[in-house]
Amino acid sequence: MRKLLFILSLILTMSILAQELVVYTYSSFAAGIAQKVIPIFERQNGVKVRVQSFGDAGNVLARLIIEKGQPKADVVIGLDQPLLRRAISEGLLVPFTPQNISKVKEEKLLDEQGYGTPFDYGAIALVYNTEKIKNPPRSFKELLDERFRKKLVVQDPRTSSTGLSFMLWTVAVFGEDGFAEYWKNLKSNILTITPGWDESFSMLETGEADIMVSYATDGAYSYHEYGSLKYLPVVMEEGAFVQIEYVAIVNGSKNIELAKKFVEFVLSEEFQSQVPLNQWMYPVIETKLPEAYKYASQIDKVLSFDYTIFDQKGKEWLEKWVQVMIAR
């Protein structure tokens, strides 16, 4: 009995002493890669990590905004460029640069404001059904071609992050004055607009549409999971629109030291090697890519995009888009 009590009290004190790191993220991170890498971090540091997820990355930032002042999180992982900017301007993060930052293979991936540390990146692409389309569009200009009439399905930028990225891609290519004109011309090739990625995908699956807006790694994914090359991605030759995801420390965290260790961990080989087959994104350090990635699009030319303008003009662009698309 006494022994039992001793063990119980030992466990109790240990659990009080052991620090707990609270990490906010989106659902697929929590359900996917987190299951693989978090136990490693816990073992290495003898700590407990609590991962909390709230759907997509937008929801995560919304949560942080609402909780501002009394944050419950120490670390947030999974904000992309526009969301990171917004989090910084809301004062939700503290600046931090890990010591191993030099491992990042491209300078372009870094957050120049010094708050976020990149952990993966990917690109938006057009994914097409190879059984129906032999000659996919190579450029935005070619996408306007007659032969793709009513074949394309895109996501609504008002409700979907891939949809928003695609719209911003056209802004990056045609400029904020020219993109609306492009959409006006694209309209006759668009079959419909879906609220999310899932519905678009179901349209591809049921043979309703032949091309959809999706990710550059889709070919790798379907090859790896289903051994199928029915759907392949193509990145427009005007340049890739790259999404970079960051990890950052939450302003008001009571576990700053541990949070810093976590950010360092994100750039480690243990973490980065899990990125390709769990996140279906590219790792940010030099590491060997799995075989399936030969079916992912090469990201050679990267378009630069100024997110400061997006902060000011994002709403206006969306409203312009609505006008063009909804106008009769």
Add this chain to the structure above:
Amino acid sequence: MKRQRILILVPVIFIGTFLIFPLILLFSRFPEMNFFQTVSRNSSIIRFTIFQAFISAVLTMLLGIPGAYLLARAKLPNSLKSLLKAASMVPFVLPGISMAIGFLLTFGNNGLINSFLSLFGLRFRILYTFAAVLIGHVFYNFPLFIRIVGDAFERIDRNILEMANLEGISRFKRFWYIEFPLVTPAVGSAFALSYLYCFTSFAVVLILGGIRYSTIEVSIYMYLRILLDFESALSLTLFQMIFVAIASFIFLILSNKSEQFFGETLKERRPKWAYFYIAVMGLFVFLPLSMASLGGFFRYGGTFTLENFKRLFNQGVEWIIGANVLSVIVYSIVLGSLVGMCVCALGLVSSYASVRLKNSLSTLTYLPIAVSPATMAFGMILFDNIPQILKLSTVYMLISLPLVHNSLQNVWRSFPREIEEASKIDGCNFTKRLFRITLPIFKRELLGTFAFSTAIALGEITATIILSNGQMTTLSVATYKLFSTRHVGEAQALNSILMLVVLALFFLSEQTGQWS
């Protein structure tokens, strides 16, 4: 009577605490509202929203009343009737993605109808038109008429109708002069609900209507989730609340009659138009519905398969869901039933209070329709010191309250006051009255609304993923996790299971309700 007035407070306190208070917290967290500016920026969308909802609701009514009549009064085998009624409820809890699949497979360019027509060299573009939006809304709101108006048809005393038959009037005249006036309040409730549900429609308009159509709810989503512009989202939410309050108040004035016609149902021969009607509904409601439930049986690429179910149960995805599939199903059903019981109790009190004590109370119970689940959930985050599970349960209760309240309200309307008063004079106490009189009379509606609110709790996704921190796993959260990690096939298989569970739930409630 004095003591009874306290009952009014029950729904007022519930809605005040769990809907209005969290909203006030949100409003005070983001005080710089730009109400008029936001509303005027969205004016064309607002006009379209109001217009499409009206057309949709009228069409649903025209198609819904004959269906309600048929199911309530025509002689049909009981199990078939239960099955039809149960199936007609499933759309209500159908996730957008299943709806999309169902409609694509039925009406799409390669769908069943077009494949059939192409045999004759014909081809119709049905989807991505305004007509498709209407079909979608009829599909979703048709059950309201089946349930609410159908129940009213069943409660019409057979003596009245048999008397009319003896007088020798035609069936149409009998319907127009006797039955229709008796079910008007129920038609009013069903119309009001379907108008308001179409008003806040989201997925149907975007997916089926194509690029030209959009509703206020889409704009709210954009502000809230994409731009994180809480101020604009709240402005439009406020606009929707005001609109819903005014509209439901008008409906209340137009349809507020208290008819007492409680009695045994008259069963009649099927009218001739029944076959035509069944064919039409089969095409527009049951065909897409069956196709939707088949989503799980498709391979990545389009052919029939059981692979998705195998992958789902072979522990291959257990680590993603974070629990065993079976335990997720059981957990969801337990949580859902608890919510169902609570909302039935709440609805019984609120509908009693609004029919017997204060009519305008029902305007209040419509309000949750105006607030999207995401907004409710964000408000709940600010509501500190109450446990997570309570936050989630109250959101589910709020979502189902408008329908529960309305269905039960119509029973109270047709429930003879004399029975209540007689039992009081006879010295029946409250519990005895509840178990001997009220519950038996309400049995069928209570079971129906129980099934409905349980199904809502099973199927709700938006608020659940925001509030559950990813720690609690209901069926819908599990589906979301699978979708978001690109396990599309497994997610659709789980969706098919969800639909079967819901169908079974409604079927059982119908069957139990028929025992007397």
